[in-house]
Structures are given as structure tokens and as C-alpha cells.
Amino acid sequence: MTTSLSDLQKKFQNRLLHGDDAVDPLLGNGGPFMKVYDHAYRARLIEVMSQDFEGLHTLLGDAQFADVVTAYVNAHPPRQRSIRWLGKDLAAWLAKTPAWAEQPMIADMAAFEWMLGLSFDAPDETPLQASAMAKVPPEAWPMLTFTFHPSLNTALLSHDVAPFQRAAVSEDEEPDSAPAPFAEPITWAAWRDPNTMIVTHRALDIDEAAMLHAAAKGETFDAMCEVVADLSDTDDAAVRAASILRAWLDCGWVVGLDGEGISW
Amino acid sequence: MRDLAGFGLGLRPQHFPSILGDDPDVCEGVDWFEIISENFIGVGGPLLRNMRAVAEKFPIVMHGVSMSIGSVDPLDTAYLAGLKALADVVQPKLISDHLCWTGAHGHNMHDLLPLPLTEATVDHVAGRVRHVQDYLGRQILLENTSTYVTFADDEMTEWAFLSEICQRADCGILLDVNNIFVSAFNHGFSASDYLAGLPVNRVQQIHLAGHEHNGDHIIDTHDQPVPLDVLALYEAALDHVGPVPTMIERDGNIPPFADLVAELKGVRAAAERALS
Ligand SMILES: [Fe+2]
Numbered sequence: 001m002t003t004s005l006s007d008l009q010k011k012f013q014n015r016l017l018h019g020d021d022a023v024d025p026l027l028g029n030g031g032p033f034m035k036v037y038d039h040a041y042r043a044r045l046i047e048v049m050s051q052d053f054e055g056l057h058t059l060l061g062d063a064q065f066a067d068v069v070t071a072y073v074n075a076h077p078p079r080q081r082s083i084r085w086l087g088k089d090l091a092a093w094l095a096k097t098p099a100w101a102e103q104p105m106i107a108d109m110a111a112f113e114w115m116l117g118l119s120f121d122a123p124d125e126t127p128l129q130a131s132a133m134a135k136v137p138p139e140a141w142p143m144l145t146f147t148f149h150p151s152l153n154t155a156l157l158s159h160d161v162a163p164f165q166r167a168a169v170s171e172d173e174e175p176d177s178a179p180a181p182f183a184e185p186i187t188w189a190a191w192r193d194p195n196t197m198i199v200t201h202r203a204l205d206i207d208e209a210a211m212l213h214a215a216a217k218g219e220t221f222d223a224m225c226e227v228v229a230d231l232s233d234t235d236d237a238a239v240r241a242a243s244i245l246r247a248w249l250d251c252g253w254v255v256g257l258d259g260e261g262i263s264w
Numbered sequence: 265m266r267d268l269a270g271f272g273l274g275l276r277p278q279h280f281p282s283i284l285g286d287d288p289d290v291c292e293g294v295d296w297f298e299i300i301s302e303n304f305i306g307v308g309g310p311l312l313r314n315m316r317a318v319a320e321k322f323p324i325v326m327h328g329v330s331m332s333i334g335s336v337d338p339l340d341t342a343y344l345a346g347l348k349a350l351a352d353v354v355q356p357k358l359i360s361d362h363l364c365w366t367g368a369h370g371h372n373m374h375d376l377l378p379l380p381l382t383e384a385t386v387d388h389v390a391g392r393v394r395h396v397q398d399y400l401g402r403q404i405l406l407e408n409t410s411t412y413v414t415f416a417d418d419e420m421t422e423w424a425f426l427s428e429i430c431q432r433a434d435c436g437i438l439l440d441v442n443n444i445f446v447s448a449f450n451h452g453f454s455a456s457d458y459l460a461g462l463p464v465n466r467v468q469q470i471h472l473a474g475h476e477h478n479g480d481h482i483i484d485t486h487d488q489p490v491p492l493d494v495l496a497l498y499e500a501a502l503d504h505v506g507p508v509p510t511m512i513e514r515d516g517n518i519p520p521f522a523d524l525v526a527e528l529k530g531v532r533a534a535a536e537r538a539l540s
Contacts, residue, residue, distance in 0.1 A: 006336040009368035028414030036412040083374045124308030197310040
């Protein structure tokens with residue numbers, strides 16, 4: 001009695017995913033080396049996650065990191081075509097899974113490292129030069145909307161994980177103490193410098209973070225100014241918003257803008 | 265007539281500084297590079313930029329790990345579109361993937377999993393290879409993988425299986441000599457029988473790699489230099505297939521670039537011995 005390929009693949013896969021032994025009768029000679037597949041599957045997932053979350057691995061140590069990956073993969077059996085995306089849901093999963101949610105520093109580290117990874121290999125696009133803004137007629141400003149470079153990513157963090165992460169990935173530094181909590185959660189941005197291609201990150205001021213959030217949703221410059229006015233103590237929100245925008249342009253964050261009669 | 269000739273290396277990100285550095289001699293004896301297709305599909309940044317710089321200087325072949333040609337799931341059209349777009353950019357001499365499946369029923373195990381060696385599987389895979397080739401507008405190569413189990417339903421040898429699929433689909437073979445060595449040991453078949461049973465004119469590229477011996481089985485780890493017994497099997501393979509572009513495929517425990525260049529010289533010497 002032959003087994004359909006579909007059934008065989010389902011049973012083989014369930015062995016790797018759940019340790020299910022329904023595949024055993026389908027194996028030749030009892031499949032004495034089936035353990036090689038069992039091991040390779042888990043080992044590869046842990047290896048790839050360790051590359052993507054080096055700081056988290058250092059923070060947790062080998063045994064706990066392997067436990068995290070195993071539990072995460074059990075909760076999110078891999079479906080992505082490329083293993084590049086395996087860790088996509090890790091930070092969100094850590095933040096809501098009881099054993100780990102009690103230590104939010106762990107989810108913060110995962111979120112931070114995933115953000116850096118996204119910035120590292122996001123598709124290339126040509127940033128808009130700051131000089132382009134000079135060509136925008138004054139009356140077009142209020143309705144301007146912006147599009148951002150794919151390498152620009154943000155994460156809201158409640159711990160200062162960056163120094164620990166930098167030391168963990170560096171060859172000549174060792175992390176000395178666990179990441180300290182911030183007084184209030186802070187939005188961090190990471191992006192890739194368009195020329196050097198080096199990934200950089202920095203903390204955003206509260207009004208800048210809110211303005212970026214609004215802009216990324218496609219809201220107009222006018223709406224961005226309102227957001228800034230609500231959150232900063234400046235008299236002139238438009239001036240403050242324009243200076244924030246200028247900083248974004250200088251970092252290569254903005255790739256396009258749209259408004260009446262103009263589109264870049 | 266073949267487009268690609270000589271000896272190559274798998275392109276690994278650790279080696280970009282050496283390859284793209286100022287010393288023009290570092291790549292002496294390296295005729296071409298193989299890239300892992302998935303690393304460059306839908307991404308940008310420094311790795312893509314460096315790869316493109318290498319592609320300007322060297323012929324490139326594309327090697328994939330996630331086509332899942334033997335899966336019962338439909339072919340991933342987004343993946344194939346990405347593969348085609350990448351091929352448009354790098355203009356590879358060859359495009360290959362593995363004779364295996366990597367997941368089914370919506371999952372992806374990210375491993376090269378074994379297929380039952382049956383007529384039904386031959387039909388299934390050959391049809392899918394033809395579909396991929398039609399879509400890409402070119403021939404692809406299938407690589408033999410290392411396997412650690414066989415199936416009770418197997419109806420033929422692995423080399424008959426590989427040959428039959430490639431003949432029916434009219435595709436090429438990427439022959440991994442280390443994988444033959446590993447599977448021959450694990451399943452107790454003769455590597456010479458394997459070589460003798462191949463349609464030699466379909467073998468268009470050869471992989472060499474290292475492995476880990478565990479007493480009763482060998483694991484294809486690709487993290488060691490090519491051992492002497494694999495090199496000997498390579499010489500035997502060339503006896504059958506003639507001069508075929510050959511490369512060292514190192515996936516783990518990556519040594520300095522110069523070490524691989526030196527190792528490749530040994531491969532070239534072995535090929536010259538075999539073909540003289
Ligand atoms: Fe290979």
C-alpha cells in the first residue's frame with residue numbers, strides 16, 4: 001500500500017514540528033537516522049535566530065535562548081518562504097507570553113534587534129535631497145505628504161537595550177550590566193545611511209515620534225504640525241516641524257513627497 | 265558548449281572585504297562565484313551592493329534553497345518572481361535548487377527533506393520543473409541532496425530517480441559529490457554505481473564540501489574542508505562527466521577567504537589529474 005506524497009509530507013513534517021511518530025512506518029528500515037532531521041530542524045532555527053538576535057542570546061544565555069526559540073517556534077510554526085523572516089513575531093510574542101512578559105527588557109531587546117535587522121537589508125531607494133524642499137511653493141506645504149525609506153523603522157522601548165546590544169555583537173566589548181529601564185517608554189528609530197550603508201539608530205523626542213507616526217500614516221504636513229503643537233512647548237509648531245523634517249531629510253529618511261501640483 | 269568553465273567558490277558575506285579589496289591577486293584561481301539566491305531576493309543594503317560589485321567582475325551562478333520543488337504545495341509564484349527578477353539583475357550562468365522538499369501544507373521546515381523514490385514522485389517533480397523552466401524561460405539544475413532516511417515505498421535508486429526527473433523535465437544536474445558520498449555511506453549503496461548511472465551530459469556543475477563522520481552515519485555539514493575521500497570520488501566523477509565547472513561549497517565554520525582559494529587550487533589539481 002503506497003502512501004500519497006501529501007500524506008507522507010504531512011507525517012514527516014509533523015514529526016519535526018511535534019515529534020509525532022506517524023511517519024515511522026513509512027521509513028525504510030525503521031529510519032535509524034531520522035534523528036538527524038529532528039536535530040537539524042531545531043538547530044537551524046536556533047542558529048538563525050541567534051544571528052538575528054545576538055544581544056538577546058547573550059542576555060539569556062544558551063539554554064534559555066534555546067528554550068525561547070523552541071517555545072516561539074511551537075507557537076509560530078515556520079511558514080515564511082525565507083528563513084530571513086523567522087523572527088518576525090518574536091518581540092510581540094515575548095511581550096504577551098506570561099513567562100517572558102514579566103521581564104519586558106527581553107521583548108525590548110528582541111524588538112530593537114529586529115528593527116536593526118530590518119534596516120540592514122531593506123530594499124534600496126533613493127532619498128530625497130533636502131534642497132528639493134526649496135522647490136515646494138509655500139501654498140503647497142500644508143497639504144504635503146511624505147513617503148519614507150524602507151530602511152527607516154521604529155520601536156517603542158521601555159529599556160535602554162542599545163549599549164548592551166552593541167557590546168554583545170562587538171568583538172572587543174563585553175556587556176557589563178543588564179539594560180536599565182527608561183523613566184517613560186521611548187520611540188527609537190533605525191535607518192541605513194544611504195552612502196555608507198551603515199545602520200544607525202537614535203531615540204526620538206516625543207513630538208518627533210508622534211510627527212513621524214502621523215507622517216508615516218500619510219497625514220499632511222498641516223496635521224503633522226498639529227501633532228507637534230500638542231506635544232511640544234514651542235510657540236511656533238510649524239518651525240519646529242520644519243526643523244524636524246529637515247533632520248529627516250539630512251538622514252535620508254524621506255524618499256518622496258506629494259502635494260498639489262508636485263510629486264517626487 | 266558551456267558558458268561557464270573552471271573553478272568557483274560560494275560567495276559568503278564574510279569574504280566581501282577580501283574579494284572587493286585592493287589586492288587584485290586574492291581571487292587568483294577563482295573563475296566564478298555562486299550566490300545563495302534567497303539572500304538577495306527582495307532586499308537591499310550593503311550585501312546586495314557588494315554582491316553586485318562582485319557580479320560586475322565575475323560570472324555568477326544562482327543557487328536556491330527554497331524552491332521546494334518536491335512539495336505537494338503549489339509552487340510559490342512570489343518566490344519565482346523574485347528569482348526571475350534577481351536573474352535579470354545578475355545574469356547568472358546557471359540557476360539551481362535541490363531535489364527535495366522544504367515544507368508542505370503551508371509550513372516551511374527550512375531544511376532539505378527527502379522524497380520517496382517513486383514513479384509518482386518523478387511525475388510530480390518533473391512537471392513542476394518544467395513549469396519553473398517555462399516561467400524562468402531557461403533551464404534549471406537540480407542538485408542531489410544528502411539524505412538520512414529512505415522510504416518503505418521507494419521503487420528505484422536515487423540515481424535512477426534523479427536521472428529520470430532530469431530527462432523528463434529536460435533540466436540539468438548540479439552534482440554534489442560530497443552528498444553522494446554521504447548518502448552512499450548512510451544507505452549502503454555504491455557511489456561508483458551512482459556515478460555510472462548518471463546521464464553525464466546533463467551534469468553542468470559540481471559541488472564539493474566536507475562532512476562530519478559519526479560512526480554509523482555521516483552528516484553533510486558543509487563546515488569542513490573537502491576531505492580526501494570526497495576528492496577521490498570527485499576524480500572518479502570527472503572520469504564519467506569530463507570537465508565540469510566545480511566549486512567548493514562552504515556553509516559553516518567559514519575560514520578566511522585565502523584558505524578557500526588555496527583549497528580550490530587543490531581541487532583544480534585533482535581535476536587536472538583526473539582529466540590528464
Ligand atoms: Fe551542494
